[in-house]
Amino acid sequence: MARAAARQGMRKSEATRLRILDAAARVFARRGYADTRLSDIAEEAGTFAGSIYYHFESREELVEAVLTLGVTGVFEAVRTRVEALPPGSSHRTRLTAAIETHLAFALTQDPFATANQRLFAQVPADIRQRQIHLHRAYGEYWRKLLEGARRAGEIRRDLDLSVLRLQILGAVNWTVEWYKPGKRSIEQIAAQLATTIFDGIAA
Amino acid sequence: MARAAARQGMRKSEATRLRILDAAARVFARRGYADTRLSDIAEEAGTFAGSIYYHFESREELVEAVLTLGVTGVFEAVRTRVEALPPGSSHRTRLTAAIETHLAFALTQDPFATANQRLFAQVPADIRQRQIHLHRAYGEYWRKLLEGARRAGEIRRDLDLSVLRLQILGAVNWTVEWYKPGKRSIEQIAAQLATTIFDGIAA
DNA sequence: GTCTATAAAGCGATAGAC
């Protein structure tokens, strides 16, 4: 189910706005930024390009709304999952849970997350600029996860944590460019990512 | 020096064509696909948008030429470097060299490589389709590197090599989105990537 | 071969009917 789709008992206009947002997230996730027209989004939403302007000021506003919901959704999901772990869980368990949740969200559960992942590197610099604080906040969360693990002695002391964080998120984010449902489960992919990140690939 | 810039003793038209190609690679690498106009490229090349059409049929042809030079250039550089290693070098050495070379090329040495990395996920599906065989060939090369390492007993037998390959290339490719010259050297980043991939991050 | 002018097309955005 799409994240914006809780439409019970709301004004008609609000419901339509969310329908357009959902449609935009799906189309952007599928075709990327440059190859998506307002008419594509309208068609996916069962309306017309001109009608979108009753709900959104511009194409940019629509894109930015999708990006914002994407990054905040993943952030919330990851934090919720990590905080729900039994107290005293190892940092390895915490990091593995974060990787799994981020991956599941980005790959199958949320078109906003997928769209955000694909689009963030594609949109013009001014749009990216207005989104950067949200990405930084999420990055900060990961930095704390990694710092916690290091303080607890669960990861090596000789690593640059910024590079490590970008390395992990790079590998995780790149999956949206190649993952096709069916062949491998998300859990399998997440498990291999987690084990190779912690234990390496050397025999 | 840009890869297409060997202009000694060639026809004027050929030289201009290469000047436009270099300019296109730099602008695409900097601004991405959606945010780059032919007029931007023309300006970078010291000419005019209309003049580009004497050398290229269309914007698409220009983009595709940049993408092709990008991926083939990295492929050649990596293969050359790996093959230049002393015979009997360990597979770890070979993989580390491949990571280093790919990274150096993508981050600083070649705007075509940078552009290819950034643009491949951004261009419309039909363009990507026409490039996919080149990417597959490069992916095949990595697959063989990893298979060789596994056969030699240098990496674990329980890993899905496709996921591993995409994980490594994902982490490496993502660097073009965050790397800024100055703070850390390419060698430092490559070294940390290689050591964490092989040995993991666990203390 | 390169420049200037302009045509042609696509698409975001607006206006007004309903």
Next chain:
DNA sequence: GTCTATCGCTTTATAGAC
């Protein structure tokens, strides 16, 4: 609130002068 018609800008692409 939504639809249809259309405007106007942007950008690719072409034509023709030099």
